[in-house]
Amino acid sequence: MTSSTETTVSGPPGEPDETTTAADPAVAAELVGRSPGQLMWLRFKRDRTGVISAYVVGFFFVVAILAPVIAKLYGKDPYTLYGQNEPGLLNDFGYPIAPNGGMSGRFWFGIEPNLGRDVFTQLIYGIRTSLGIALAVTIAVTVTAILLGISAGYLGGRVDYFVGRITDLLMAFPAQLFFVAVMPVVTAVFVSPVDETPTYLRVVALITVQWFLGWMGLSRLLRGQVLSLREREFIEAARVTGASSWRIVRRELLPNLVTPILVQSTLMLPTFVTAEAGLSFLGVGLVEPTPDWGRMFAIGGEIYQNDLTYMFFPGIAMVIFIVAFNLLGDSVRDAFDPKAAR
């Protein structure tokens, strides 16, 4: 399921491979049988916006994965308090002496006011944390939605009723408020409120609360799709030939649900990135010293009256990331379903 997103990300679109040569009628005139996946891939490669945004999204993921390597080559880390250790970087009020937030050949994106950390490594490590959490939530949410949506649609009856009511109930939850309110409670389950909460626990809590209120939309969509697919002839045929329910779900239903699953999860991921960032901004997400994309906005929010530059790097990075991801989602949908009107 995620493998095809990865191929769209990593595959060089300009390079002629078997499918492109086969697609060119001048080279191969004879009819070639192609799977829906190949057709989708062909259509996607012709979509220039989609390919460019795939590269941008891929770039963010590469940066996130290679953050330690990049930091090593760059020679700094997001924890060292450069500004406090070396005189001449921060002034008496804790703000960078050099113009534009202390940007220089040594500190590419400047220095963080007060603590004096390096903004560039802070940002790439922050992207790493936020993307990792958002990816985990997306996978958890997609799996849950597939399981519940398909069971509700295919089994019908009591299961459908039960899942439907839970969906209604969770949809009436004030989501953001719930995240903020429940984060401390979830961490308190494992750690006494007076003790220090370990970072991994906060990460698990962040993933859990977002997963808990994240799966309903996709699950409801899949249920609807399954309901209409269930009555189709090919399912009937499979049932008549004695296929088990498990086989029907796996071999007949799931391949027909790849499109909504892939499109929805592509559109979902950036919303989880911003939600996680929002929580960290409000001070209930990850805490110091873990670098985090959202907390950079919280730091920026405290110092923007004197140093606005600091905020621009995480901010513009996030705008580019979300725009690229949304464009990618639109392109994936167009590639799968060329009839859908823009």
Place this chain on the structure above:
Amino acid sequence: MLRFLVRRTLGAVVILLFISAFTFFLFFAIPHDPALLSCGKNCTPDNLRTIHHNLGLDHPVPVQYYHYMVRIFTGHRFSTGNCPAPCFGYSFANSEPVWPTLMDRLPTTLSLALGAMVVFLLFGLGTGMLAAWKRGTTVDKVFSSASLVLSSMQIYFVGPIVLALLVYNNHILDQPKYVPFTDNPLSWFNGLLIPWCVLSILFTANYTRMSRSTMIEQLQEEHVRTARAKGMSSAYVFFRYAWRGSLIPIVTILGIDLGSLLGGAMITEYTFQLAGLGRLAIDSVTKTDLPMLMGVMLFSAALIVLFNILVDAAYAFIDPRVRLS
């Protein structure tokens, strides 16, 4: 219609009961001890026992929940004072009663949400319709790409930049603050102008995209084609036929958005330091003020559910077919 509303209201009550039970058990059953949280770090066993008794924590959790729910409707006379009918208890942090605090914070959130709604509906629907009307032209392309970029602008990024540019560096506007409308309508407007606009950015972009696509869908419908074939002016067809149909999905989303906005626009209130419900929720979280948090949660869940019902009722006015069925 009446039967429908009654059925929906009953369903809403059930959902609210579940939400209240869920949050209550989550808050009061799972953490080690709520009293420990309100007791602080230097806690003697004697203190703890008194707090336990005062909070009613010496009862089992289901009984506590029952008391909590009953008190919402009947009120309760505590040893510390009387708590009239919608009694949500007292804050752990400052012993203020919860319900009056909520009512005190509500006007701020209400002004913020409704004002922002006016802005984003005006701009969102306007630009979306214009883009659909001029589909494929430069106007359409500009609006569509602008909405794509604007929809990725987060409040915690745009808010400080706007504040820095308009307030601190150039002194064009004052620091955002809430002045009650009844005190001074002009300062009410001035104080909330920046929050309204910043909060509206994300929403405007979404509504532009949505109203554009539903409008285009509607313009391809058969009844619109028939109206055109009858020789009606295109402006009349556009507003009278297509626009009305395009409103249905938008009303659904508006209901959801408004419900959650009224429950507290947390990031906006936090960024602009407005003392609304969202800000109250964040402050209660940092102070582990469970009764206050519980009150805000229930209140905004009720608002979301209420707006869902209102949306369903609004359908009947927009779409006559709903009324018949």
